[in-house]
Every structure is written in C-alpha cells, then in structure tokens.
Amino acid sequence: MRPPPFRPGRGPGSEAARHAAQAAADRRRRAASPTRALYGTARWQRLRAHQLAHEPLCRACRAEGRVTPATVCDHVTPHRGDVALFWRGPFQSLCKPHHDGAKQREEQQGRG
Ligand SMILES: [Zn+2]
Incomplete structure (x- = not known):
C-alpha cells in the first residue's frame, strides 16, 4: 500500500481552496446588501x-445649534438591506x- 501522491495546490487548506472560499464570502457579502448597488442609480441621485x-x-448640526451644509441623504430608519424601506424613507439631511x-455608533452597539 502506497500513500496517495501529494498534489500541491489542491484539497482543503490549499491556496486554491482558500481563494475559492474568499470569493464565495465576497459573493455572500454582496448578496447580503442588495441595496448597495441602488446608491448608483439615477433614481437614488434624484x-x-x-x-x-x-x-x-x-x-444633527442644527440640533447642536450649528449651521452646516448637508451632503448626505440619510435613512432615518435604517433600511438594513430592505429595498422597499430603502426607497420609502423617511430621509434626513x-x-x-x-x-x-x-453609522459607527450603530455598529459599536451591534445594531449596524
Ligand atoms: Zn452635522
């Protein structure tokens, strides 16, 4: 009985398997945020x-008594990838x- 021949670059734990797992994780991340692509649409820009x-x-600056031009249209209710909620709002500047x-505070509280 001889041991099976060693094949570099194959099987679990190999470089190829690691790359495949990484690519699958990237696909899952993108699939988990269907709203991410919506930020690039003309509808969102409008x-x-x-x-x-x-x-x-x-x-938020107004609430603190400051006057700052807004540049971000923010979802008052976090949409969490919910496409209907993404378009419905409500929104705040x-x-x-x-x-x-x-957003960072939300993530620190584990709600992001
Ligand atoms: Zn502000």
Missing part, C-alpha cells in the same frame, strides 16, 4: 438631490461627519 434641496442643512459618526 431622491438624494430632492432631499438635500428640501433640507439643505445638516439636521446630514453632513458627512455626522452621517459616518452615526
């Missing part, structure tokens, strides 16, 4: 422009620091 025209100042800060 919606965002409408929101920023309607409310040109950062809502935020500056980028407030938008990014809010």
Whole structure:
C-alpha cells in the first residue's frame, strides 16, 4: 500500500481552496446588501438631490445649534438591506461627519 501522491495546490487548506472560499464570502457579502448597488442609480441621485434641496442643512448640526451644509441623504430608519424601506424613507439631511459618526455608533452597539 502506497500513500496517495501529494498534489500541491489542491484539497482543503490549499491556496486554491482558500481563494475559492474568499470569493464565495465576497459573493455572500454582496448578496447580503442588495441595496448597495441602488446608491448608483439615477433614481437614488434624484431622491438624494430632492432631499438635500428640501433640507439643505445638516439636521444633527442644527440640533447642536450649528449651521452646516448637508451632503448626505440619510435613512432615518435604517433600511438594513430592505429595498422597499430603502426607497420609502423617511430621509434626513446630514453632513458627512455626522452621517459616518452615526453609522459607527450603530455598529459599536451591534445594531449596524
Ligand atoms: Zn452635522
């Protein structure tokens, strides 16, 4: 009885298997966020422009007594990848620091 011949680059734990697993994980991540691609659509650009025209100042800065131009159309209710909720809103205008800060806080609380 001879042992089976060693084949580099095959089987579990090999480089090829690791790459395949990585590619599968990337596909799962993309599939888990169907709304990510929606940010690139003309419909979202129009919606965002409408929101920023309607409310040109950062809502969070206004609450702190500051006047800052808003650049981000933010979902008041986190849509969590829900396409219907993504389009329905409601929306609020935020500056980028407030938008990014809010998202980071959500992630730290495990709700992001
Ligand atoms: Zn702000």
